[in-house]
Amino acid sequence: MNTTTTLSNITLKNPIIPASGTFGFGYEFPMFNPIYDINMLGGISIKGTTKDPRVGNPTPRAAECYSGMLNSVGLQNPGINDVLANQIPMLAEYFDGCIIANICGFSLEEYVHCVALADKCDHIGIIELNISCPNVKDGGHAFGADPKVAAEIVAAVRKVTTKPLYVKLTPNVTDIVSVAKACEAAGADGLSLINTLLGMRIDPRTRKPVLANKMGGFSGPAIFPVAIRIVYQVYAAVNIPIMGMGGVSSARDVIEMMLAGASAVQVGTANLVNPYACRDIVEDMPRVMEKYGVANLSEIIGGGH
Numbered sequence: 001m002n003t004t005t006t007l008s009n010i011t012l013k014n015p016i017i018p019a020s021g022t023f024g025f026g027y028e029f030p031m032f033n034p035i036y037d038i039n040m041l042g043g044i045s046i047k048g049t050t051k052d053p054r055v056g057n058p059t060p061r062a063a064e065c066y067s068g069m070l071n072s073v074g075l076q077n078p079g080i081n082d083v084l085a086n087q088i089p090m091l092a093e094y095f096d097g098c099i100i101a102n103i104c105g106f107s108l109e110e111y112v113h114c115v116a117l118a119d120k121c122d123h124i125g126i127i128e129l130n131i132s133c134p135n136v137k138d139g140g141h142a143f144g145a146d147p148k149v150a151a152e153i154v155a156a157v158r159k160v161t162t163k164p165l166y167v168k169l170t171p172n173v174t175d176i177v178s179v180a181k182a183c184e185a186a187g188a189d190g191l192s193l194i195n196t197l198l199g200m201r202i203d204p205r206t207r208k209p210v211l212a213n214k215m216g217g218f219s220g221p222a223i224f225p226v227a228i229r230i231v232y233q234v235y236a237a238v239n240i241p242i243m244g245m246g247g248v249s250s251a252r253d254v255i256e257m258m259l260a261g262a263s264a265v266q267v268g269t270a271n272l273v274n275p276y277a278c279r280d281i282v283e284d285m286p287r288v289m290e291k292y293g294v295a296n297l298s299e300i301i302g303g304g305h
Contacts, residue, residue, distance in 0.1 A: 001285070001286045001289050001290070001294075001295065002295065002296040002297065002298070003015070003285055003286070003289075003297050004297070004298065005042070005263055005264055005297055005298050005301075006241075006263065006298065007043075007098070007126065007164065007166075007190060007241055007243070007263055007264055008126070008164035008189045008190060008241065009164075010098055010125055010126065010164065012042035012043055012097065012098055012264060013040075013042055013097065014040075014041070014042040014282055014285060014297075015042050015254060015258065015262070015263070015264040015265045015297060016041055016042050016254065016264075016265060016267060016278050016281055016282050016285075017041065017042055017043040017044060017045055017098075017100065017243065017264055017265065017266045017267070017278075018041065018044055018045065018266070018267055018268075018271055018278050019045055019245050019266035019267060019268035019271075020045040020046060020047060020048050020100075020102035020128065020130070020168075020266075021047055021048055021071075021073065021102075021268070022267075022268045022269065022271040022272055023044060023045070023046075023047075023271055023278075024046075024047060025046050025047055025083075025087040025088070025090070025091055026038060026044040026046060026091040026094070026095055026099075027087075027090040027091045027093065027094050027095070029275070030094045031094075033275075036275075036276065036279060038094060038095050038097075039094075039095060039096055039097060040279060040282050040283075041095075041097055041278055041279075041282065042097060042098065042264060043097050043098035043099070043100055043125070043126070043264070044091065044095060044097065044098075044099060044100065045100040045102050045128055045266060046083070046087065046088070046091065046099065046100065046101060046102060047077050047087075047102065048075050048077060048102045048103075048104045048130055049077050049079070049080050049083045049101065049102060049103055049104060049114065050075055050077060050079065050080065050104050050105060050106070050110065050114070051079065051080055051105065051110045051113055051114055052079050053077065053078050053079035053082070054074065054075050054076055054077055054079070055074075055076060056073050056074035056075065056076030057072050057073060057074030057212060057213045058212040058213070059212060060210065060211060060212055061073050061074065061211060061212060061213065061216070062211075062216075063201050063210040063211055063216070065199070065201065065218065065220070065222070066222065067220055067221045067222035068218055068219055068220025068221060068222040068223065068247070068269060069218075069219060069220050069269055069272070070199050070200070070201060070210070070211060070216040070217065070218055071196070071216050071217050071219070072211045072212070072213035072215070072216030072217070074213070075104055075133075080103075080113075080114045080117055080118070081117075083101075084117060084118065084121050088101070088121060088123050088124065089123065091123070092123040098125040098126060099123050099124055099125055099126075100124075100125065100126045100127075100128050100166075101118045101121070101124045101126070101127050101128065102128045102130055102168070103115055103118060103127055103128065103129055103130065104130045104133045105133055106133060108152065108153050108156055111129065111131075111153055111156065111157050112156050112157055112159075112160055115127055115129070115157040115160055115161050115165075116160040116161070118161070118163070119160060119161035119162065119163055124163060125163070125164070126163065126164045126165075126166055126190075127157075127161060127163050127164070127165050127166070128166045128167075128168055128192055128243075129153070129154065129157060129165060129166065129167045129168060129188075130168045130195070131143040131144035131150055131153055131154075131167060131168065131169065131170075132144050132168060132169070132170035132172075132195040132196075142170050142172070144167075144168075144169050144170045144173070144179055145170065145172070145173050145179075146179075147178045147179050147181070147182035148182070150167070150169075150179050150182050150183055150186075151182040151183065151185060151186040152186075154167055154182075154183050154186035154187055154188050155186040155187060158186065158187035158188075164189040164190065165187065165188055165189050165190075166188065166189060166190040166191060166192050166243060167183045167188045167190075167191055167192065168191075168192035168193075168195055169183070169191060169192070169193055169194065169195065170194070170195045171193075171194040171195065171196075171197055171226060171227075171230055171246075172197060172198050176193075176194075176230055176233070176234065177233050177234055177237045180193075180234045180237060180238055181237055181238060184238045184239070184240050188240060189240060189241075190240045190241040190242065190243065190263075191234060191238070191240060191241075191242050191243070192242075192243045192245065192266070193227065193230050193231050193234055193242055193243070193244055193245065193246070193262075194223075194226070194227050194230050194231075194245065194246045195217070196216075196217025196218055196219045196223075197217070197218040197219075197223055197226065198215055198216075198217065198218065199215065199216060199217070199218030200214060200215045200216070219246070219247065219268055219269045220247055220269040220270075221247045221249055221269075222247065223246050223247045224246060224247030224248065224249075224253065225247075226246065226247075227244065227245065227246025227247055227248075227257070228244075228246075228256060228257065228260045230246075231244045231257060231260040231261050231262050232260040232261060232304065232305070234261070235260065235261025235262075235302055235305070236261070236305060241263040241264075242261055242262045242263060243262060243263070243264045243265070243266055244257040244258070244260065244261070244262025244264070244265050244266070245257075245265065245266035245267070245268055246268075247269070248265055248266070248267050248268070248270065249267070249269075249270040249273075249277065249281075250281060250284070250288075251281050251284040251285045251287070251288035251289075252288055253265075254281060254285065254288075255288060255289070255292055255294065255300070256304075258297060258300050258301050258303075259300055259301075259302070259303045259304035260302075260304050261301065261302045261304075261305070262301065263298075263301050267281060285297075
């Protein structure tokens with residue numbers, strides 16, 4: 001069984017990548033649980049990183065839902081300087097696969113600043129640009145909500161990095177295909193689809209929103225069909241690779257996501273339910289590949305079209 005796949009000329013031993021925000025900075029697992037060899041993973045997308053340190057949103061900032069969860073963590077992280085000086089080097093001590101730096105920002109200038117610094121880090125293989133963040137200069141609307149704005153930010157950061165640039169898009173838009181095409185035209189090397197849906201819960205006892213921030217990102221198995229639909233649509237419209245994500249929790253899900261058009265697959269919420277989720281999926285891939293008659297994973301990318 002051949003489980004290798006390729007992202008922008010970077011070969012991954014398998015398509016399984018823990019999604020940003022669900023796996024810390026990666027090194028925590030081998031430090032505290034040496035039986036988990038993270039080198040079995042195809043790549044790791046580290047926690048979302050901003051220019052300045054952030055403590056995140058007030059609590060409660062996570063809530064369970066039917067077949068998923070809500071979160072409004074608020075991009076808690078130690079800031080780009082600490083991530084590059086300490087977090088990524090620590091991960092590189094344990095991990096020999098592709099390190100994906102997830103870069104977030106609240107202005108175009110912040111994105112450019114962070115990407116320019118990340119470009120100088122030899123340990124980083126791919127930059128994942130999260131343009132689902134609120135644009136503080138535009139009333140809080142997500143950068144990725146408008147094709148023109150998305151293209152503007154991709155074009156700006158493209159000028160300061162030669163590393164593969166993958167843009168992570170929000171599904172909370174009317175036409176995500178137009179946003180994806182705008183990012184491709186502006187110089188994106190690939191796309192990450194999808195980020196969380198916007199959701200909310202209200203506690204009948206208190207009659208107040210469960211989350212302190214009222215609304216948050218909805219993720220988990222319940223959004224898997226939405227993710228499949230979006231990856232399928234975008235794959236048919238662009239000519240750059242896609243990292244698919246959204247409710248993936250099994251090796252079968254990985255096969256389905258790749259048939260929709262994903263070259264690699266990120267696993268998010270499943271890690272919060274079972275810290276060994278990615279390991280279990282990697283170990284189960286040969287069995288599921290045999291079940292569905294797949295000898296080479298890279299040959300099924302887009303096979304559902």
